[in-house]
Amino acid sequence: MKNLLFACLTILLSLSCLDEVNAQMLEPVKWTHEVEQLEDGSFKVDFTAKIDEGWYVYSQDLEDGGPLPTTIEFDKGVEILKVAEEKGKLKEGFDNMFEMNIKKYSEKVVFSANIKPLHTKVTRTTASVRFMCCDNSRCLPPTTIDFDIQLNE
Numbered sequence: 001m002k003n004l005l006f007a008c009l010t011i012l013l014s015l016s017c018l019d020e021v022n023a024q025m026l027e028p029v030k031w032t033h034e035v036e037q038l039e040d041g042s043f044k045v046d047f048t049a050k051i052d053e054g055w056y057v058y059s060q061d062l063e064d065g066g067p068l069p070t071t072i073e074f075d076k077g078v079e080i081l082k083v084a085e086e087k088g089k090l091k092e093g094f095d096n097m098f099e100m101n102i103k104k105y106s107e108k109v110v111f112s113a114n115i116k117p118l119h120t121k122v123t124r125t126t127a128s129v130r131f132m133c134c135d136n137s138r139c140l141p142p143t144t145i146d147f148d149i150q151l152n153e
Helices: 002-025
Strands: 029-037 043-051 056-058 071-074 078-095 100-117 124-131 143-150
Touching: 029 124, 029 143, 043 056, 043 124, 071 078, 071 100, 100 124
Parallel strands: none
Antiparallel strands: 029 043, 043 100, 056 100, 071 124, 078 100, 124 143
């Protein structure tokens, strides 16, 4: 009986370790953000995605019927002065998995937006980045990352 119990516990422990390893392996995109105050009192916010080798994050500019485009939304306390620009290693063209032309980024991409607080009392805001990532054979479900953004004056 003790041997059977020990064998069951060993199997359960092994399976939980495999789940943890798989979860770590399936987080191929790490996000950070930086804020820079500009001379006119607005702020430039950079959202940087570091992408594991073999994985891709998709552009904001995609046609319907393919992968989910990356979107960035800010709290209602700020005005978006300039829609997010994208900078990174862009791969544009026909994608066999989606059977359409798409724009995607590998390694690293930075989405930059300019915002301005609607009131002088606004010193923080929140933003969310919703994105999808795929490798050449599979895609992960769309993910939303929330950011707390300090607006220093």
